[in-house]
Amino acid sequence: MKAEISAVWVKIQSMIDGLIILLPNIVLALIVFAIFVCVGGAIKRAVRRLTRHHHQARNLGLVLGRLAQGTIVLVGLFVALSIVIPTFKAGDLIQLLGISGVAIGFAFRDILQNFLAGILILLTEPFRIDDQIVFKNFEGTVENIETRATTILTYDGRRIVIPNAELFTNSVTVNTAFDKRRTEYDFSIGYGDDIDRAKQLMLEALYSINEVLKAPAPDVLVVELAESTVNIRVRWWIAPPRRIDDMRSRDKVICAIKQKLVENGIDLPYPTRQILFHDQTEETDGDRSQQREGWPAGKSKVPTPRPIGESVGKAGKGRSQQDDNGKS
Numbered sequence: 565m566k567a568e569i570s571a572v573w574v575k576i577q578s579m580i581d582g583l584i585i586l587l588p589n590i591v592l593a594l595i596v597f598a599i600f601v602c603v604g605g606a607i608k609r610a611v612r613r614l615t616r617h618h619h620q621a622r623n624l625g626l627v628l629g630r631l632a633q634g635t636i637v638l639v640g641l642f643v644a645l646s647i648v649i650p651t652f653k654a655g656d657l658i659q660l661l662g663i664s665g666v667a668i669g670f671a672f673r674d675i676l677q678n679f680l681a682g683i684l685i686l687l688t689e690p691f692r693i694d695d696q697i698v699f700k701n702f703e704g705t706v707e708n709i710e711t712r713a714t715t716i717l718t719y720d721g722r723r724i725v726i727p728n729a730e731l732f733t734n735s736v737t738v739n740t741a742f743d744k745r746r747t748e749y750d751f752s753i754g755y756g757d758d759i760d761r762a763k764q765l766m767l768e769a770l771y772s773i774n775e776v777l778k779a780p781a782p783d784v785l786v787v788e789l790a791e792s793t794v795n796i797r798v799r800w801w802i803a804p805p806r807r808i809d810d811m812r813s814r815d816k817v818i819c820a821i822k823q824k825l826v827e828n829g830i831d832l833p834y835p836t837r838q839i840l841f842h843d844q845t846e847e848t849d850g851d852r853s854q855q856r857e858g859w860p861a862g863k864s865k866v867p868t869p870r871p872i873g874e875s876v877g878k879a880g881k882g883r884s885q886q887d888d889n890g891k892s
Contacts, residue, residue, distance in 0.1 A: 593644035600640020604633035630711060674729070675712065681728035682711040691738045696807055698737035699726060703807075719807055744777065745805030749818060752793035754831035759786060759794060762830050769820040770800055775813040777801040792836045 608629035615625025686709055691697050695706045697716065704718035713725050739745065753762050763784045770782040782800035789795075798821065802813045825832060 589648050593647040596647060597640045597644040600636055600643070604636035604640070607636065608633040674727075678712045678728045681732035682709065682713075685709060685714070685728055685732055686711075690736060691741070695741070696739045698739065699731060699734070702726065739807070740805055742805065744780070744801050744803045745810070746780075746799055746801050747810050747814060748797055748799040749814065750787065751796050751798060751821060751825075752790070752832065753796065753825070754833045755792075755794060757794070757830050759796075761828070762825065763796065765824045765828055765830065766796065766798055766821050769824040770798065770817065773813070773816050773820055775802060775809070775816060777803055793833055 611629035704716040707715045787797045
């Protein structure tokens, strides 16, 4: 038993001695690796600084900066391993990566897919940082485009992280892709109102608002004859096309047009519905030529309307007679 303990202690002592011998190499390797990491970060920042003021090259600078940083860190790791383990060679690393490449590819398939999609997004620039986009149920301002995911800040102050693979393979609406943007709103007037007069009043209200661009000019179009209203669509352009500008112009347009129409006697009706009661106790029930109140009548004389109370009383009387006949 003592011999076994002694053997274990000797082995531990030899490991400690080996660690003490390697300690200077480990410290040197850590220092070298830290230097490479700092150099990689400095190169990344320098590339981003050089391309910051050039929209066409800004995203390319992000890609090149990140790739340069990753390459330098990888080289630093290789040098650090060579210092700690002098027998370590580049061929060993290449062989290790070749053997495990397939396994790593399957294990990190989603990560690699997002990484490649992020690089393509940065290079093709379907949208940029500070653009306002709509993706599925999410809408907000692009905060950052990383190689793995894109983060957007919603209008109510929440951060959404979206994998780049989803952004690259699905439809994305970029609201700020151009300098101008058109927005619209539907108004309803009564059937008895003068349509041309209402349209003219709406245009006057639109031209009185500073946020509405005069070129391209706003327009007013009749789009629907609804059940109880004539629906008119108002369309106007704004610049810049950001969400807050859209909301402010919409607020002023709706208020101005509503006030203009009311001041000039144009009706803004609410939905109405007419209910017609058909007396099914009449002898003419089923005779389409003598139906009334909404039903097409023929050449015969249309029967006079009957009060609903009288109809209900007649129906109740008929029901009582049926019950009496049944009992007898």
